Amino acid sequence: MTVVAERLVPPEGETQAEPSGRAARVALVLVALAYVGAVVLFMTYDIQGSLSFALELRAKKVLAMTLVGTSLAAAAVLFHTITGNRILTPALIGLDSLYILIQSVAVATWGALTVVRFDERVRFSVAVVIMIAFVLVLNAVFLRRAVTDLPLLVLGGIVLGGMFASMTAFVVRLLDPNEFLILEDLLFASFTLVNEELLVISSIIIVAILLVVVRMRKVLDVVALGRPTAIALGVDYDRVNRRLVVLIAVLVAVPTALVGPVTFLGLLASNATYEMAKTFRHHITVPLAALTAATLLIMAQFILEELFDFATRPSIIVGFVGGIVFIGLVLREVK
Amino acid sequence: MAAVAQVERRSGSWILGLAAASAVLLFFVSIFVGASSASISDVINDRGVARIIFFESRLPRTIAIVLAGSSIAVAGAIMQALTQNRFVSPSTAGTTESAILGVTVVSVFSPAASIGYKMLVATAFALAGTLLFVFFIRRLRSRDIIVVPLIGIMLGAVVQAVAWFIALRYRLLQSLYAWVIGDFSGTIAGRYELLYVVGAITVVAYIFADRFTLAGVGRDFSINVGLNYDRTIVGGMILVSVVAGITVVVVGAVPFWGLIVPNLASLLVGDNQRRLLPLVAAIGAAGLLAADILARTVRYPAEVPVGTIVGVVGGLVFLGILIRSRSS
Numbered sequence: 066m067t068v069v070a071e072r073l074v075p076p077e078g079e080t081q082a083e084p085s086g087r088a089a090r091v092a093l094v095l096v097a098l099a100y101v102g103a104v105v106l107f108m109t110y111d112i113q114g115s116l117s118f119a120l121e122l123r124a125k126k127v128l129a130m131t132l133v134g135t136s137l138a139a140a141a142v143l144f145h146t147i148t149g150n151r152i153l154t155p156a157l158i159g160l161d162s163l164y165i166l167i168q169s170v171a172v173a174t175w176g177a178l179t180v181v182r183f184d185e186r187v188r189f190s191v192a193v194v195i196m197i198a199f200v201l202v203l204n205a206v207f208l209r210r211a212v213t214d215l216p217l218l219v220l221g222g223i224v225l226g227g228m229f230a231s232m233t234a235f236v237v238r239l240l241d242p243n244e245f246l247i248l249e250d251l252l253f254a255s256f257t258l259v260n261e262e263l264l265v266i267s268s269i270i271i272v273a274i275l276l277v278v279v280r281m282r283k284v285l286d287v288v289a290l291g292r293p294t295a296i297a298l299g300v301d302y303d304r305v306n307r308r309l310v311v312l313i314a315v316l317v318a319v320p321t322a323l324v325g326p327v328t329f330l331g332l333l334a335s336n337a338t339y340e341m342a343k344t345f346r347h348h349i350t351v352p353l354a355a356l357t358a359a360t361l362l363i364m365a366q367f368i369l370e371e372l373f374d375f376a377t378r379p380s381i382i383v384g385f386v387g388g389i390v391f392i393g394l395v396l397r398e399v400k
Numbered sequence: 401m402a403a404v405a406q407v408e409r410r411s412g413s414w415i416l417g418l419a420a421a422s423a424v425l426l427f428f429v430s431i432f433v434g435a436s437s438a439s440i441s442d443v444i445n446d447r448g449v450a451r452i453i454f455f456e457s458r459l460p461r462t463i464a465i466v467l468a469g470s471s472i473a474v475a476g477a478i479m480q481a482l483t484q485n486r487f488v489s490p491s492t493a494g495t496t497e498s499a500i501l502g503v504t505v506v507s508v509f510s511p512a513a514s515i516g517y518k519m520l521v522a523t524a525f526a527l528a529g530t531l532l533f534v535f536f537i538r539r540l541r542s543r544d545i546i547v548v549p550l551i552g553i554m555l556g557a558v559v560q561a562v563a564w565f566i567a568l569r570y571r572l573l574q575s576l577y578a579w580v581i582g583d584f585s586g587t588i589a590g591r592y593e594l595l596y597v598v599g600a601i602t603v604v605a606y607i608f609a610d611r612f613t614l615a616g617v618g619r620d621f622s623i624n625v626g627l628n629y630d631r632t633i634v635g636g637m638i639l640v641s642v643v644a645g646i647t648v649v650v651v652g653a654v655p656f657w658g659l660i661v662p663n664l665a666s667l668l669v670g671d672n673q674r675r676l677l678p679l680v681a682a683i684g685a686a687g688l689l690a691a692d693i694l695a696r697t698v699r700y701p702a703e704v705p706v707g708t709i710v711g712v713v714g715g716l717v718f719l720g721i722l723i724r725s726r727s728s
Contacts, residue, residue: 152551157557216546217723227715228712228716230655231707231711381565381569391558
């Protein structure tokens with residue numbers, strides 16, 4: 066834990082740039098412009114038929130993508146802060162596999178059509194509650210000791226995720242191929258048909274959590290320095306960590322229940338952020354990562370709709386790019 | 401000192417004998433458990449289809465379980481020795497996922513390929529993934545026992561995501577789910593023989609056991625005593641990758657197997673590979689036989705894939721080992 070934490074401290078040469086934070090401010094402005102550009106392009110490109118209908122439909126999608134991007138990016142940044150390791154992604158601590166298992170079991174038990182026609186609010190709430198309950202249990206099992214041992218929690222979560230995946234593989238085997246096609250739709254994030262009411266509820270939850278994060282931003286900067294330093298500076302490190310795990314869980318669970326898993330988005334956006342901003346201060350990294358993630362999603366969706374005719378899903382593009390970036394990060398770390 | 405070593409060795413062989421005996425016992429149980437009955441007397445007197453069931457299905461299936469169970473476990477033990485980390489295994493280093501990606505790629509781009517060709521591609525992918533992992537962790541600053549497998553798991557997740565997305569694109573996702581999970585119900589004569597290669601590799605691994613033990617002590621030490629360290633590492637990883645490639649193609653993934661079996665075995669006899677590997681092989685065979693018998697009886701006459709049973713039970717065992725290792 067402490068060993069890896071040193072990696073979060075900016076490498077030499079970048080520390081001088083820190084006080085003025087110019088790179089960070091420039092990056093923030095540029096990415097904000099990119100976001101606005103992406104939104105304008107997405108909203109106005111090639112509108113046919115009713116203008117107001119198209120705009121309303123597209124605005125809803127933009128809102129959903131911005132929310133999902135913001136939430137997952139913030140979750141990833143916070144996760145990197147508490148684990149001191151920037152190549153992890155929080156969805157991997159069993160949350161995505163749990164979501165997939167919930168959907169598969171539901172489809173196998175009641176049939177795909179029943180599940181899809183079921184009240185979306187109930188489906189959403191059940192998925193969110195189960196995912197958050199899971200993280201609370203993880204928290205209770207792995208972090209109950211006086212000293213928090215986050216790597217243990219992360220690996221424990223991943224192992225449980227592996228168990229969920231094994232169960233899913235069995236459940237999927239029982240499904241009729243036609244049923245599976247409908248299930249497949251639930252397993253890959255889609256922004257085309259997002260329930261309006263749920264979008265509002267999710268936004269309220271996420272904004273509330275983000276307000277807490279904003280209030281904690283200075284404590285977070287200290288936590289990122291690692292346990293010994295943080296404690297020396299007077300932060301109750303272990304308590305903050307336990308709280309952050311729960312915040313992260315909500316930040317992952319809500320967007321996942323809303324649209325489906327976008328596992329590598331947080332990883333991609335947060336690492337792009339660290340590169341651009343050359344800082345690990347949270348008042349920069351969280352908004353910058355959020356804007357980056359939203360821009361990436363909107364661009365991915367735009368490319369899919371206009372160039373690939375909806376043949377694939379934005380999470381697929383994000384997965385591919387995220388995978389390449391991950392390998393790149395790993396290889397650079399090696400040097 | 402000598403006396404202690406003597407006692408240890410004796411208790412080690414006693415444990416090995418016990419594990420081997422239960423493997424033999426379970427071997428015979430496995431042959432006579434299944435949806436259709438094929439008793440010994442029926443087979444001997446050639447009554448009904450008993451003989452066909454026996455020679456075409458039960459015996460091949462049981463042999464396949466023994467070969468896969470022991471070789472996957474031994475592959476895990478070798479990886480743990482070579483990386484000096486007891487939580488590294490084919491399923492926590494991207495090896496299995498890379499093999500799965502290889503099979504996916506073959507299935508999409510040349511679906512008519514022979515099983516030997518599929519196996520070759522799977523092995524090549526597995527090797528590439530494993531070497532990437534080894535390359536990475538050897539230069540990693542952190543040698544934290546948990547951070548290293550975390551990186552392997554992330555690598556595996558990324559590779560698996562790519563496999564999934566290819567499968568999704570070509571409407572193969574459900575099939576991918578089906579053959580990714582380890583399952584012996586389709587093992588019949590003519591479809592498992594490649595596993596003998598894996599069995600041979602396990603024997604080769606035993607011959608080189610001392611080198612793996614030395615390499616496991618550390619790079620500088622092993623070079624000092626005259627071992628070609630890099631060649632040993634790469635050679636060991638090739639063995640592991642071939643095992644992963646073949647077993648994934650023939651039976652599918654058996655999650656956590658290469659992790660929990662060596663960990664349990666080394667709790668019993670320690671880390672000397674020459675004593676550890678036979679026990680790992682015996683426990684690997686006996687354990688997977690037991691899991692498969694359970695898989696055949698728990699929803700009798702239907703079956704549960706053995707990969708699911710191992711995935712759930714093995715996950716729990718792994719969690720237990722994890723928590724224990726951190727609290728001590």
